[in-house]
Amino acid sequence: MPPLLPRKESKAGGDEHYALGLMAILALLAIVVTPLEIMILQSVAGRPLEMASGTVVRVVLISTLLPLAAGMSLRAFIPGLVARIERPIALIAKVLLPVAVVVLLVAAAPAMLALIGHGGILIAMFIFLSVGLAVGHVLGRPDRNHSVVLALSTACRHPAIALSIAAANFPGEQFGAIILIYVLLGAIVAVPYLAWHRRQSRTALGPA
Numbered sequence: 001m002p003p004l005l006p007r008k009e010s011k012a013g014g015d016e017h018y019a020l021g022l023m024a025i026l027a028l029l030a031i032v033v034t035p036l037e038i039m040i041l042q043s044v045a046g047r048p049l050e051m052a053s054g055t056v057v058r059v060v061l062i063s064t065l066l067p068l069a070a071g072m073s074l075r076a077f078i079p080g081l082v083a084r085i086e087r088p089i090a091l092i093a094k095v096l097l098p099v100a101v102v103v104l105l106v107a108a109a110p111a112m113l114a115l116i117g118h119g120g121i122l123i124a125m126f127i128f129l130s131v132g133l134a135v136g137h138v139l140g141r142p143d144r145n146h147s148v149v150l151a152l153s154t155a156c157r158h159p160a161i162a163l164s165i166a167a168a169n170f171p172g173e174q175f176g177a178i179i180l181i182y183v184l185l186g187a188i189v190a191v192p193y194l195a196w197h198r199r200q201s202r203t204a205l206g207p208a
Helices: 005-011 016-045 053-077 079-116 120-140 144-155 159-169 176-205
Strands: none
Touching (some): 005 016, 005 144, 016 053, 016 144, 079 120, 159 176
16 A cells, blocks of 8 residues: 555544554565465466566565654654654645646646546546445444545555556556556545545534
């Protein structure tokens, strides 16, 4: 799952500790599970596919485990420094991330439009995302704070791992646009689910 997802899940009312723990566990599992998935896809597709475990390890370490470990270490051993830099860093991230997203979308827009075509790929992605949200929500019950975390985590994928798999097996192709379409559609599909989740939470709490 994407490293930035736990923050989104926390804002949606999910259990922050559960979200971070789930991210760390899934990051570790990805090292073993991703090559196994490649083997399954290889047998289904009937063509040789490859994905070195070392590549997955590198992506997982750089994007998830090392930053998480660094943040935990700083908070544990230098809490005063963390208290001073936490707000400025969060502000910088809030500014830079939307700018980076806009730049990526503008640069990839022509390729994205060409891939969308008659909408078949959007329908397939919509079904995949919707099923992921539904399955994750059900498996996270009865705790609704776990349900929203597991729903979003089940529907989302780590873009860097997806890009690494695609680049390793189809080196002459460009896959950035298709991954951006999936990420963007995932954000859109999650909107009605999150709205429904908030209504359910308010109903369960009842009048103040």
